[in-house]
Amino acid sequence: MSGHAVLRGEGLTIRFGGLVAMDGVDFVLQAGEILGVIGPNGAGKSTLFNLITGLYQPTAGKVFLNDRPLNGLPAHRIVQMGISRTFQSSRLFTDLSVLDNVIIGMHCRTQSGVFDAMLRPSKARGELRQAAAKAGELLRSVSAGLYDQRGRAASELAQADRRRLEIARALAAEPKVLLLDEPSSGMDDRDTDALIADVRAIIARRPELSIMIIEHDMRLVAELPHRVMVIEYGRKIAEGSFADIRNMPRVQEAYLGRKATAHA
Amino acid sequence: MAAELMQQGLNWLTLGCIYALIAVGFSLLFGVLKVIHFSHGDVSLVAPFVALAALQGWSASASGMSAIGLLVACAIAVVATGILGVVLDWLVIRRFRDAPAMMALVATVALGIALRESVGHIFPNGHNPQPFPRLIDANFNVTEGFNLPAFNVLVIGSSIAVVVLLFLLLQHTPLGVRIRAVSQDREAARLMAISPSSVFRATFFITSAIGGLGGLFYASYAGVTRFDFGIQAGLIGFSAAVVGGLGSMPGAIIGSLLIAGLDTIVQATLPDGASYRLVFAFLLVILVLVFRPAGLFGSVAVEKV
Amino acid sequence: MRPTFSDITIVIALELIGAILLRFFLLADDWRIVGGILLLFCAGFAVMQFRSDWESRIGDAFNRGTRLAVGLAILLVLLFPLALNGNTYALHLLIVSQLYAVLAIALNFQLGSANIPNFATGASYGIGAYVSALLAIHFNVNFWLALPAAAVAATAFGFLLGVPSMRTRESYLALVTIAFGVVIHQLLNNFDWTGGPNGLVGIPAPSLFGHSFASPIVIGGIKLPSQANFYYLSAVLVGIAIISAQRLHGSRIGLAWNALRADELAARCQGINVIWYKVLAFAVDAFLAAFAGTIYAFYISFISPDNFTFLVSVTIMTMVIVGGMDNIFGVIVGAFLLTMLPEKLRAFSDYRILFFGIVVILFLMIRPEGLFPQRLRRYGGSE
Incomplete structure (x- = not known):
């Protein structure tokens, strides 16, 4: 951990009609850190991601990436600035090939416009061919099994491979910050172990990459994040190492009471 | 001048009611199906043809055209249109319930075309305009220079009645709760x-029957019916529902009144206004949608991530 | 990879068979011959449906022998009019089919690649036709200058049409495009300077290097009717449309369109400026449609609003759906089939529109991916 704040949220608040979905949440993500986000269903964890990635505009509060405010920027600009994400229910481009999914992830790192495509096809095609080669490498580095399936339609992948592909697609944008929204959902224990190994392999290659990860699986939360923050009813109720927060009565009440005590 | 204004106001209300009968169907169907049923206008405009066919059958057996004959023919037409809606749902629309919205959209556009053309082919000489009788021909002479035709009273009165009944049905009956x-x-x-x-069957029956009533009024107001009236009526009804916000009943009614108002003003003030009526209605739609993408009373759905 | 001998055989055989069938289809007077050829066509499809290994074999042959396939296709297109015994009606059908093929390719950018409903392609087509015709009639602008001018005007319209797509989607957007289409039609019908319902007449024939397109082509003793000029012109346009479509499809732009077709929100989260790509799809559609409109206007030399109705837009949409969304070849087949079939089955011509409606519904229910489904992209030697 190099210790400077990459991503920072200040007093993030959003209201939908009368419902306050997020209420004054502050957070800091250090370079090279993995920050776990836990909390009961409907606590507002995904909302937090949606606020960071520009899908929702906060009613109040600010998000900074390396001290540059992100407020008001459209989602696609935020990706370009270096924040990529995955989705809770995987949202792949199912009718395209695995490789195409990753190439699309590189969209903001490629240049060709309409005129290039129409009038300078060799340039546009060369760029895409390069992207394809790079995407292949990326896939291989994430998972050899996925690389072997790169010509298939994404819809044909098994659940665990879909997750991997989604992570690979997010990495294709060369992010500074990676947001993983419940990567283990729908996975069995063996797949979850593989996922933990995959994420370890990814950070081993990218020491500067910072990750925020929403999780329900306490095994994963215990293993991966350096720090964990707990959200309940749109508020941050605790923050610290997993060992610390798991013993906080308030956290146990809100969340761990039911699930993690059974696990631990 | 005052009489003129009142006459125009009456026109506006009448037209608005006719549009509303069709627009309410668009809105309710969208609320239930989550997909636009583009051919609703065409379904509605089948009603006048059924009524004409029934009338011709009637006058072949009895002599001449009587008020009762007309009434029975209209009742048959309304029920038949309701059934037609159910049949089309069963034949085509239900197959697109879980398909991407685009497919249902294109399919119902095509369904409207097929329906329109079928009417043109099945009805004798159906590709030509067919004269359609005024449902009531009496006049109430209210003041000097201002006539209140019974037809307009009928349209406005029955539209209000239908809307109130529909509202009661939706709010206070078991079927309404299910819908x-x-x-x-x-x-x-x-x-x-x-x-x-x-529930889909019931909704299709109700909306198509109401649309059928609107179709009868539409034809009766125009004095003729044409096989391709459906597209115009459908576009206006759909526009009204969209302006008001799809899924919102009050929205559909207010949207209808807005479009009818624009229609009346354009026709009264512009020379040759009748040929511009759709132009202005659509400019309104485009404007409303650019500034309020979900219509005046619709809420923008926040997509769940 | 070099094509093998059997690749070469497959490519040559299929293209020749296709050309010969098309010729007999065009010249057939008897509906039984038409029906027979159609049956053959259907049988071919049934075989492909059940023997997907044959289908992929053919695909491989064309992939490896692309140069041969393209060269032979160009040759066949060039020579085809010679095989028509000077039948001008057949040539006319080919011209119209080719123009519709261009329109279908244009719409495919939206409907096929990006899944955006657009019921206003007919209006863009009409704007192209009217702008170039007005320029030619009133300002004596020649065809070759009117062509780009019309394209610019229609593209501007496309951008305008695309503006509502920034905020509206699906049913709402569909209504907006219908609205635009109807508004354009009614305005053309009502304005004096567009000739009202009577339209514009006396659009002069183009000429190239002193050769007027109204006169027959005579080369080395062979004489082709004057329609052949427009046949070749529209063939060139189809070529341009195919090349543009392929280049866009095979680029980052095509991928971005496909991404927003599959999942618009996920596309935004990959850094794709969804709004720009939607508007772009409208603009590209209008641009190509204007070319087709201009050629149509100069070919027929008479245009009226009724050439550019909502039904025209629906017809184009039918072609895309029947042929196969996002498959350029499929879309062209769809355009040819649906232009020629109603003309060839004259006995049923009254039922043409009904036929279109039912065909669309049936295709969407039974084979929503169209005759030729889209294919996954391949990158040099990745498999």
Whole structure:
């Protein structure tokens, strides 16, 4: 951990009609850190991601990436600035090939416009061919099994491979910050172990990459994040190492009471 | 001048009611199906043809055209249109319930075309305009220079009655509760042992029958009916529903009144206004949608991530 | 990879068979011959449906022998009019089919690649036709200058049409495009300077290097009717449309369109400026449609609003759906089939529109991916 704040949220608040979905949440993500986000269903964890990635505009509060405010920027600009994400229910481009999914992830790192495509096809095609080669490498580095399936339609992948592909697609944008929204959902224990190994392999290659990860699986939360923050009813109720927060009565009440005590 | 204004006001209300009868169907169907039923206008405009056919059958057996004959013919037409809606749902639309919205959209556009052309082919000489009788021909002479035709009273009165009945049905009957349940959450409704298919059938019957009544008024107002009236009526009804916000009943009614108002003003002030009526209606639609993408009373759905 | 001998055989055989069938289809007077050829066509499809290994074999042959396939296709297109015994009606059908093929390719950018409903392609087509015709009639602008001018005007319209797509989607957007289409039609019908319902007449024939397109082509003793000029012109346009479509499809732009077709929100989260790509799809559609409109206007030399109705837009949409969304070849087949079939089955011509409606519904229910489904992209030697 190099210790400077990459991503920072200040007093993030959003209201939908009368419902306050997020209420004054502050957070800091250090370079090279993995920050776990836990909390009961409907606590507002995904909302937090949606606020960071520009899908929702906060009613109040600010998000900074390396001290540059992100407020008001459209989602696609935020990706370009270096924040990529995955989705809770995987949202792949199912009718395209695995490789195409990753190439699309590189969209903001490629240049060709309409005129290039129409009038300078060799340039546009060369760029895409390069992207394809790079995407292949990326896939291989994430998972050899996925690389072997790169010509298939994404819809044909098994659940665990879909997750991997989604992570690979997010990495294709060369992010500074990676947001993983419940990567283990729908996975069995063996797949979850593989996922933990995959994420370890990814950070081993990218020491500067910072990750925020929403999780329900306490095994994963215990293993991966350096720090964990707990959200309940749109508020941050605790923050610290997993060992610390798991013993906080308030956290146990809100969340761990039911699930993690059974696990631990 | 005052009489002139009142006459125009009456026109506006009448037209608005006719549009509303069709627009309400668009809105309710969208609320339940979550997909636009583009051919609703064409379904509605089948009613005048059924009524004409029934009338011709009647006058062949009895002599001449009587008020009762007309009434019976219209009743037959309304019911038949309702059934037609159910049949089309069963034949075509239900197959697109879980398909991407684009497919249902294109399919119902095509369905409208097929329906329109079928009417043109099946009805004798159906590709030519058919004269359609005024449902009531009496006049109330209210003041000097201002006539209140019974037809307009009939249209406005029955439209209000239909809308009130529809509202009562939706709010206070078991069927209404089921319809609202399915339109809020189809899966949850299914878990509560509400069969969505039966709700769809009921909704199609109700909306098509109401649309059929609107179609009868539409033809009667124009004095003729044409096989391709459906597209114009459909576009106006759909526009009204969209301006008001799809899924919102009051929205559909207010949207209809707005479009009818624009229509009346254009026709009264512009030379040759009748040929511009759709132009202005659509400019209104485009404007409303650019500034309020979900219509005046619709809410923008926040997509769940 | 070099094509093998059997690749070469497959490519040559299929293209020749296709050309010969098309010729007999065009010249057939008897509906039984038409029906027979159609049956053959259907049988071919049934075989492909059940023997997907044959289908992929053919695909491989064309992939490896692309140069041969393209060269032979160009040759066949060039020579085809010679095989028509000077039948001008057949040539006319070919011209119209080719123009519709261009329109279908244009719409495919939206409907096929990006899944955006657009019921206003007919209006863009009409704007192209009217702008170039007005320029030619009133300002004596020649065809070759009117062509780009019309394209610019229609593209501007496309951008305008695309503006509502920034905020509206699906049913709402569909209504907006219908609205635009109807508004354009009614305005053309009502304005004096567009000739009202009577339209514009006396659009002069183009000429190239002193050769007027109104006169027959005579080369080395062979004489082709004057329609052949427009046949070749529209063939060139189809070529341009195919090349543009392929280049866009095979680029980052095509991928971005496909991404927003599959999942618009996920596309935004990959850094794709969804709004720009939607508007772009409208603009590209209008641009190509204007070319087709201009050629149509100069070919027929008479245009009226009724050439550019909502039904024209629906017809184009039918072609895309029947042929196969996002498959350029499929879309062209769809355009040819649906232009020629109603003309060839004259006995049923009254039922043409009904036929279109039912065909669309049936295709969407039974084979929503169209005759030729889209294919996954391949990158040099990745498999």
